[in-house]
Amino acid sequence: MFLIPDAVVRFYHRMASPPHFYTFTEQCMPWLVGVFVILVSAGLVGGLYLAPADYQQGDSYRIIYIHVPSAWMSLFIYIVMAVAGAIGLVWRIKLAEVVLVSSAPIGAAFTFIALVTGSLWGKPMWGTWWVWDARLTSELVLLFLYLGVMGLYGAMDDKRVASKAVAILALVGVVNIPIIHYSVEWWSSLHQGPTVITKTGKPAMHSSMLIPLLLMALAFKVYYVIALMQRARTELLSRERNSQWVKNKIAMGAKL
């Protein structure tokens, strides 16, 4: 690992230690929540109030400010899960396993939001709640993959073994991610093609609408980090309940 600077390696190793992760995330939390509140308020005011109505859809298009960031997060979180799964399998790092299992419910929630908001928009705009085109079907499969990871993990008592099983499921399922992304280009679908990252390299969206969308996307990313840290902390405490550092934390009267 000669390409990676020493400081990064050291940070990585320290973060992999559960007690250090626990303390570090506690210190980060207020800052992250602050950044999230600023981003989400800017994004919502920009998207729902400042951005103009669309020339075709009027105000109905504004659901994009929830739908698109949620859909992006549903893909992003799955990739995080798969990478964490690979790290957990190869290096047997406990924290990677915790990141994997803690991400699944958050990813499932974002996928669900993307599907529901898309459906609500689809009824008036397309004329139907649901169609079995490539994009919608592959996104639904993604929801089932998340639910599968959650179910499989919950079904096994030995959490180290369960982590290995869900890591393999997450890695196999990662093949669905490029399928979802390219579904609208590979096959004819009712779902429209990409707006922000187009083939011409220029977003097919006016900047007054695009900036709030990107702010919302950033806000959702920060929200994911917050939710992930909270879930990972409780997961760590329950896994390490017999270890000395947890006992010390309790003895010191640390906030749980």
Place this chain on the structure above:
Amino acid sequence: MKVARKQRLILIALMVVGTGIATAFALKSFNENLMYFFSTTDVVAGKAPKDALFRLGGMVVKGTVIRPDKGMMVRFTLTDFSKEVTVEYTGILPDLFREGQGIVAHGKLNTQGVFIAQEVLAKHDENYMPPEVKASLKKKATTEGKL
């Protein structure tokens, strides 16, 4: 890197690549079934099913939307900028249905080669802009057209 770790890493890489290749083959062989609709060129070329229901996608040609007997039945022409197909539909059209927009119709061909739709869905494109920008784009296009 330790040998055991390296082996596990290679194993995982092989697994992901293997699943990827298997899925690519599966998708390749199901390619036709994954297409949500046929294009108008497919229909003219006779690639679409003759007696079964299928979906037809295309752009509504400007100035072709008419209601022949002043009722609910609407007739229009779809194009993929190469071949055209006439569509007839009785019912309520979605909000985004308009001339020059993409739509997907579900139905079948009659003996005259007219597509009788049971359902019409509007396909939204990827463009988002305020009405003023659209108006100025249109203005620019017409002035350029005059030159």
